[in-house]
Amino acid sequence: MLKNVRKYQDRLKKSFKIEYKRYIYSTIDFNDKMVGLFGARGVGKTTILFQYLQELELQNKKALYISLDYPFLSGVDLIDLVEEYVSDGGEYLLLDEVHRYEDFSAYLKTIYDLFELKVIFTSSSATSNLNAKSDLSRRVTLYNLNGFSFREYLEFKHKLALSVWDIKDIFQNHSEIVKSLAIGNIDILKEFKEYIEVGYYPFYFDKQTSYYQNLLNTINLTIDLDLTSLGLIEQKYTYKLKKLLEVICESKPFEVNYTKIAALAEISRVKLYDYLSFLNDGQMLLLVDENVDGLKKVQKAAKIYLNNTNLLFAYCGSCDAGTVRETFFANQVSHKYKLNISKQGDFLIDKKYTVEVGGKKKGYRQTSVPLEGIKDVPNSFIVSDDIAIGSGNKIPLWLFGFVY
Structure with missing residues (x-):
């Protein structure tokens, strides 16, 4: 399964060409163990994940992007996939669309507690992360991404x-x-x-x-x-x-x-x-x-x-x-x-x-x-x-x- 995820990641990277960094990029503390980025659909959260993925790869860091709405992940236990990734030397985990995974806040909490791994995740709805915050308040730093300002x-x-x-x-x-x-x-x-x-x-x-x-x-x-x-x-x-x-x-x-x-x-x-x-x-x-x-x-x-x-x-x-x-x-x-x-x-x-x-x-x-x-x-x-x-x-x- 990890091989399939990496293959999909490589395919997406080839089509990604956006260099412009949004206002929020420089304010995110990527050194935190777990970071959550939320906002409306279409405001550019996935773009930020790929820009950070590129940055990590330039630093020779092992990073993995997973969108949790991948059809082939249906029925796959996220903890098992993360455990396989960590065993393979994984250091950074970038999770997109986490609200599409059932009981996602419990899984994020488990990943935080069990693995030495930096995690940044996104959600398409502020409601998702606000609900998650009740379980993750001591673990995750949340950022809200707006659409383009006029500037x-x-x-x-x-x-x-x-x-x-x-x-x-x-x-x-x-x-x-x-x-x-x-x-x-x-x-x-x-x-x-x-x-x-x-x-x-x-x-x-x-x-x-x-x-x-x-x-x-x-x-x-x-x-x-x-x-x-x-x-x-x-x-x-x-x-x-x-x-x-x-x-x-x-x-x-x-x-x-x-x-x-x-x-x-x-x-x-x-x-x-x-x-x-x-x-x-x-x-x-x-x-x-x-x-x-x-x-x-x-x-x-x-x-x-x-x-x-x-x-x-x-x-x-x-x-x-x-x-x-x-x-x-x-x-x-x-x-x-x-x-x-x-x-x-x-x-x-x-x-x-x-x-x-x-x-x-x-x-x-x-x-x-x-x-x-x-x-x-x-x-x-x-x-x-x-x-x-x-x-x-x-x-x-x-x-x-x-x-x-």
Whole structure:
């Protein structure tokens, strides 16, 4: 069996040619005995495994890549396979799609305890690894991989090297940052519009003509395979999660009515909260809470978004401009910073910065907040679409695609 796995690995290596390394690669501590990388389908987890495999082989390390959805592994005991590999001098084990292996967390725990082996594994659903964490919390270091940031999209497409900017720097020095960006003659607003529609998932560059269809297939696989293989939902009810996504597409984020959503999706209120949690963990939804403390924290999310703008265009078709802007901002910023819904604007970041998101004509008197809006709120900013550069407390929306 080990011979078959190696043969498959060699075949895959020949077709692998991606050199661009994602933002997360340099942050992973590969010296840890067990590392878990999770994220949505299609964001590039397998690419990272193969890049690390190449790196190990250049160091003359013995490494083995196994995808646990290999058909020929059906009925094979993973521990027996690992034992054979270790006996053959194996040092590094790279496991892809671990959630496809029944009771995977118990097997990972056993591998950690029994073998002197470095392990890095991936899972297509955040839910998988979050469940695994209960058994592996003392053993595994987890990393969450997002899709392309706008910065990464520009880097990959134009072969650039662009800096990541801290949110504090963006708020304080946004005009200087924009002027310092080495983007040559690139039309930043044109590129941003393209990114919003098709740039979040790296596989766009391989499947441009069928991108949305492949993205819809990715959604279906996440629900039909990942969530069911984990036992989170029965196969006969997966259509309800897809129906729920359709209902959310038709609802604006600031009009969250849980009773109405449950009725339209034909599910109970109790099941609604479970399903929203599953879709959020699977990175198909993005739930943003109000800024509250204590027992109120367990209340329902204040706003519900699809996870990213590409999902909006693929799943919802026509998109409200305000929803697109808020979805982009929430997706990019929440990956690194604490994001809440603000009572005095659209968002509150790290309990410090208040932000109102809108079009290029958005000003303090045109906010969604009555009277003076956020004008007199400390550390408040207008984040505007369709502007290449800002001034004062008005910042271009696209610049928040540089926080990772």
